[in-house]
Amino acid sequence: MQIVGQTTQLEAWVASRTRPFSINEILIIEDSGHRDPKAEVVETRTFNRYIPLASEQHNLVDDSVLRGLRQVGFDIEDEEIHLAKLRLLEELATPVRVGSRVRVPQFSEVESLLIKRRPKDGLTLGVIQGTREVAEGMPPDLQDVALLFDKEDGVQRQDGVPFVFDYRSMDQYPHIGIFGGSGSGKSFGTRVLLEEIMKQRVPAVVFDPHFEMTFDNEFPGLPDHYRESYKKKFVLLVAGTDIGIDFVDLTADDIVSLLRASSGSITDAMETAIKSMHKKGDSYLSYSTRMANLAEALDNEAEIREQARDLAMLPVDERERVHTLSKLLKEYKDKVGGFSGTLRSVMRRMYRLEMEGVFTNAGTKLVEEAFMKRQLVVIRGSMYFLNVFAFYVVRKLYRKRREYRDSIQKGRPIEEAFPPFVIITDEAHNFAPKGDIPAPAKGVLKEIAQEGRKYGVFLVFATQRPALLDDTITAQLSTKMVFRTVRSVDIAVIKEETDITPEEANRLPYLSSGTAFISSAITGRTTSVRIRVSKTTSPHFKNPFEELEEAFAEQDSKLWEALEGQLPIDAFNLNAYLTEIGRKVGRPVTYDELEHALDDFADQGKLVREDTPFGSRYKKV
Amino acid sequence: MSGLFTLAEQLQGLNRTLDTRRQELVPRSKLRAGLETYVGEFRKARRLDETATQRLFQGRSLVGVDGSVNQFGGNYPYTIQLFKALAKSTQRDKHNESDVEIVSLFSPLIGDDHRAVRRFMEEKREELRVAPQEDRELERDLAESTAYGMLIEQRMVEMEIDVAMDAIRRFDPYLVMMDGGFSRLKGKGGEKWDELADLAELKGTILVGVIEEVGSYRLKSRLLPEEHLLEGFIRGHDREILFGTLDEGEWLKTSLENPIKNDFYTVFTRLADQPQAGACDFLRSQAEHADDIIDFLYTITPHKSRGIPLWLDLVDAEARLTKKQIDLIVRSNLDLAHIETFLRPQRERRDF
Ligand SMILES: Nc1ncnc2c1ncn2[C@@H]1O[C@H](COP(=O)(O)OP(=O)(O)OP(=O)(O)O)[C@@H](O)[C@H]1O
Ligand SMILES: [Mg+2]
Numbered sequence: 016m017q018i019v020g021q022t023t024q025l026e027a028w029v030a031s032r033t034r035p036f037s038i039n040e041i042l043i044i045e046d047s048g049h050r051d052p053k054a055e056v057v058e059t060r061t062f063n064r065y066i067p068l069a070s071e072q073h074n075l076v077d078d079s080v081l082r083g084l085r086q087v088g089f090d091i092e093d094e095e096i097h098l099a100k101l102r103l104l105e106e107l108a109t110p111v112r113v114g115s116r117v118r119v120p121q122f123s124e125v126e127s128l129l130i131k132r133r134p135k136d137g138l139t140l141g142v143i144q145g146t147r148e149v150a151e152g153m154p155p156d157l158q159d160v161a162l163l164f165d166k167e168d169g170v171q172r173q174d175g176v177p178f179v180f181d182y183r184s185m186d187q188y189p190h191i192g193i194f195g196g197s198g199s200g201k202s203f204g205t206r207v208l209l210e211e212i213m214k215q216r217v218p219a220v221v222f223d224p225h226f227e228m229t230f231d232n233e234f235p236g237l238p239d240h241y242r243e244s245y246k247k248k249f250v251l252l253v254a255g256t257d258i259g260i261d262f263v264d265l266t267a268d269d270i271v272s273l274l275r276a277s278s279g280s281i282t283d284a285m286e287t288a289i290k291s292m293h294k295k296g297d298s299y300l301s302y303s304t305r306m307a308n309l310a311e312a313l314d315n316e317a318e319i320r321e322q323a324r325d326l327a328m329l330p331v332d333e334r335e336r337v338h339t340l341s342k343l344l345k346e347y348k349d350k351v352g353g354f355s356g357t358l359r360s361v362m363r364r365m366y367r368l369e370m371e372g373v374f375t376n377a378g379t380k381l382v383e384e385a386f387m388k389r390q391l392v393v394i395r396g397s398m399y400f401l402n403v404f405a406f407y408v409v410r411k412l413y414r415k416r417r418e419y420r421d422s423i424q425k426g427r428p429i430e431e432a433f434p435p436f437v438i439i440t441d442e443a444h445n446f447a448p449k450g451d452i453p454a455p456a457k458g459v460l461k462e463i464a465q466e467g468r469k470y471g472v473f474l475v476f477a478t479q480r481p482a483l484l485d486d487t488i489t490a491q492l493s494t495k496m497v498f499r500t501v502r503s504v505d506i507a508v509i510k511e512e513t514d515i516t517p518e519e520a521n522r523l524p525y526l527s528s529g530t531a532f533i534s535s536a537i538t539g540r541t542t543s544v545r546i547r548v549s550k551t552t553s554p555h556f557k558n559p560f561e562e563l564e565e566a567f568a569e570q571d572s573k574l575w576e577a578l579e580g581q582l583p584i585d586a587f588n589l590n591a592y593l594t595e596i597g598r599k600v601g602r603p604v605t606y607d608e609l610e611h612a613l614d615d616f617a618d619q620g621k622l623v624r625e626d627t628p629f630g631s632r633y634k635k636v
Numbered sequence: 637m638s639g640l641f642t643l644a645e646q647l648q649g650l651n652r653t654l655d656t657r658r659q660e661l662v663p664r665s666k667l668r669a670g671l672e673t674y675v676g677e678f679r680k681a682r683r684l685d686e687t688a689t690q691r692l693f694q695g696r697s698l699v700g701v702d703g704s705v706n707q708f709g710g711n712y713p714y715t716i717q718l719f720k721a722l723a724k725s726t727q728r729d730k731h732n733e734s735d736v737e738i739v740s741l742f743s744p745l746i747g748d749d750h751r752a753v754r755r756f757m758e759e760k761r762e763e764l765r766v767a768p769q770e771d772r773e774l775e776r777d778l779a780e781s782t783a784y785g786m787l788i789e790q791r792m793v794e795m796e797i798d799v800a801m802d803a804i805r806r807f808d809p810y811l812v813m814m815d816g817g818f819s820r821l822k823g824k825g826g827e828k829w830d831e832l833a834d835l836a837e838l839k840g841t842i843l844v845g846v847i848e849e850v851g852s853y854r855l856k857s858r859l860l861p862e863e864h865l866l867e868g869f870i871r872g873h874d875r876e877i878l879f880g881t882l883d884e885g886e887w888l889k890t891s892l893e894n895p896i897k898n899d900f901y902t903v904f905t906r907l908a909d910q911p912q913a914g915a916c917d918f919l920r921s922q923a924e925h926a927d928d929i930i931d932f933l934y935t936i937t938p939h940k941s942r943g944i945p946l947w948l949d950l951v952d953a954e955a956r957l958t959k960k961q962i963d964l965i966v967r968s969n970l971d972l973a974h975i976e977t978f979l980r981p982q983r984e985r986r987d988f
Contacts, residue, residue, distance in 0.1 A: 079683055080946050083935040086689035087698040087810075089726035089947070 040145030188493035195498025254396030259375030406455035435471025661868035713744035723803035878913035
């Protein structure tokens with residue numbers, strides 16, 4: 016390996032006939048005048064000086080021609096020359112000497128560059144690409160800590176220096192972004208990150224819209240020494256059951272954004288109504304009753320005004336009611352626009368949330384308890400549901416942490432201790448969309464992006480679409496793990512927001528699943544990393560088509576069992592069987608479905624279809 | 637503008653003349669029959685499979701030889717010639733080398749070189765007659781310049797022969813392909829050429845000169861007995877006669893008893909899908925290998941190409957110095973003042 020061509024004080028080209036270069040590998044230039052500077056490979060090329068010639072007129076030289084030449088001793092493939100563009104890690108005063116020899120460093124020479132934390136104190140996420148040779152002299156604590164996975168060959172040994180993320184420096188360089196297109200390895204990488212967070216016992220809350228983040232299924236085929244159980248380190252909570260929103264905590268603005276998030280949009284009139292009718296400390300019951308009463312009052316306005324004129328005329332039990340209603344009318348009618356339809360729309364929306372279990376006084380108690388045990392909390396729910404919850408949960412936890420820190424800082428009596436924690440979510444662009452698209456949690460997430468560092472609250476935001484993520488937040492992500500990305504708008508954002516070189520950006524569309532560029536202010540550079548194999552696996556690792564078959568097979572067999580007892584069945588009278596069959600299957604069965612199923616079973620030969628004067632009759636075989 | 641119209645009209649006139657002439661062309665089959673009667677037989681080359689190639693070469697290598705000469709500067713004597721000759725073997729020698737390369741520089745600005753030009757001029761007085769000029773100095777320059785041009789050719793040939801001989805000694809190849817025919821090598825190389833031919837015979841190395849474009853009137857003279865066959869050709873150059881006459885992979889195996897050039901054995905070939913014919917020169921003593929060698933050359937010539945074996949194409953590209961390389965090396969080694977004073981061609985100063 017030798018420096019060739021022109022050099023500058025920052026860049027040089029290295030060439031080799033025999034050894035291909037790997038991106039991001041670190042090499043030492045033996046230029047004693049510059050004290051043997053280190054440089055990183057930022058672009059690699061291999062070219063065959065003959066192949067372009069041979070193909071000037073034609074795309075490919077006939078194979079027979081190359082075979083003929085091979086027989087007389089010339090193999091065109093041996094004529095490859097490997098070239099790499101080097102970027103020096105530190106700028107020199109004068110250009111590198113051309114002709115300098117270049118060598119692979121000893122591990123000790125690059126240790127401080129590659130390893131910022133030992134695996135026991137950091138997050139071991141994968142293997143640094145291009146470090147196979149350097150890794151040979153590695154001490155034992157760095158070996159065998161990041162096994163790899165390959166779809167064809169299964170679990171593989173660690174062939175390089177581990178990438179250990181120095182999470183403890185997040186107080187200076189907070190927040191992590193995980194970007195990549197579909198199937199690029201985001202979820203897999205997030206899982207690995209979460210495993211490491213659990214290993215370090217950092218409290219964390221994960222919003223899991225894909226129902227994929229549980230940690231009790233072991234990844235198949237791991238060697239014994241590598242297996243690890245996380246069962247005690249995480250809890251799974253279902254939004255709307257295990258946690259809910261305590262209505263008392265909400266402000267009028269909160270209610271507006273909740274309803275907006277859960278139902279797409281609300282009108283200005285509704286917003287005004289919500290705000291003007293809310294009183295601090297309202298419970299769901301007090302608030303919704305007030306609204307219902309006002310609606311009733313508006314509907315019967317004339318009558319109530321009439322009755323209110325002389326309350327004494329009314330029966331005793333009516334007096335109270337009329338009094339309340341007429342007071343409501345006086346106080347709110349003008350503010351809500353005098354139209355009960357508006358109020359009913361609001362109520363319908365609130366009622367729906369209530370039915371879904373959003374407003375329970377479970378609050379975030381279980382999350383807080385888990386945090387005290389330094390556990391990871393996974394919150395499950397549909398995307399829309401999580402959007403509603405995230406805002407509440409995040410704000411509540413963040414406030415608790417902030418109050419605790421502030422009271423220490425300001426020497427106030429110490430509130431209940433509350434730990435630092437990490438918030439992790441996939442589809443982050445839904446929680447904090449760019450521009451003026453509203454989302455309930457956006458405000459608090461932005462606040463955390465900007466201030467969370469001070470309080471020890473950190474974000475891990477994964478998204479397929481960095482271009483759709485709020486840009487203040489994007490700018491605050493000090494570490495970015497960038498997986499395969501194809502869309503040019505997303506690549507543009509990544510280029511803008513990371514120190515990824517143009518050469519690396521060009522490679523983004525072609526990265527294999529599970530390989531990422533990790534660009535971090537903590538290391539001050541971009542590292543190409545193959546994410547390690549996770550020790551656990553998502554519950555639905557199934558092929559979707561197999562899953563489809565299995566699900567239907569199960570459904571079919573249940574139906575068959577229910578049906579079999581009823582045979583023979585007359586087609587003209589299907590309705591008569593529906594209830595009984597539905598009861599046995601455990602769900603309502605429709606006329607159409609039963610008719611279809613009977614025909615299917617007949618086609619499969621499970622029963623016989625017989626034509627009678629009254630239509631078909633299905634019988635046992 | 638009107639000038640252009642005049643040119644266009646004249647070109648159209650030429651086109652009509654060519655059209656008429658072509659209509660007189662004899663049918664291809666008649667021409668082929670004539671060539672078979674007076675020149676030799678048509679053969680189909682075969683693409684060799686791996687074992688056939690191995691059997692032929694017996695583990696020995698293939699060498700390609702080519703050279704390039706480049707000019708830097710302006711008119712004589714303000715000029716520099718840069719030569720490069722390359723012989724490249726498909727196999728490496730024991731020092732892991734596969735190339736023999738010689739480079740050299742030639743310029744009337746160098747005292748010794750100038751003297752060589754003068755000496756050459758004296759020797760070739762007869763050949764170098766130039767029209768008398770008013771200015772004696774100018775007349776001498778003109779003569780010198782012509783001599784210089786001939787010397788350049790000669791140097792190039794000598795260098796090519798040198799690398800070829802060196803390559804035969806070092807790589808003991810089965811076959812050496814020279815770029816171009818043997819007449820030029822013999823004509824300019826003189827005794828050196830004889831040395832090369834002897835060496836090749838001694839070492840059992842076959843020499844072949846690969847000619848991309850045939851350029852003589854050998855066939856015409858053979859066909860003279862049936863003059864009607866030549867009707868419709870403009871000049872009856874070999875190139876014209878053979879255009880489209882051979883099929884791809886076909887070659888015209890000239891009669892061994894009655895060879896077409898006096899000193900060598902020449903055959904005509906069409907190695908790729910381009911309709912132009914090429915030719916190959918062999919030493920008379922090695923003529924019996926022509927069948928095998930043509931088969932092999934055909935094997936290593938890409939179907940879509942200009943009909944040159946790939947190996948020779950590669951050597952050709954490597955032997956060339958690019959304009960950029962020349963500029964770079966001259967400019968980084970000569971002072972700018974010298975270049976401006978002596979070597980900057982007026983042409984480069986033109987704006988359009
Ligand atoms: N580090 C890795 N090592 C080996 N294989 C991996 C790795 N990461 C991902 N893969 C493979 O790629 C597949 C897709 O990865 P993953 O589910 O993480 O994609 P994703 O980026 O989350 O996609 P989506 O955005 O569609 O959810 C995995 O099922 C796995 O087979
Ligand atoms: Mg995913």
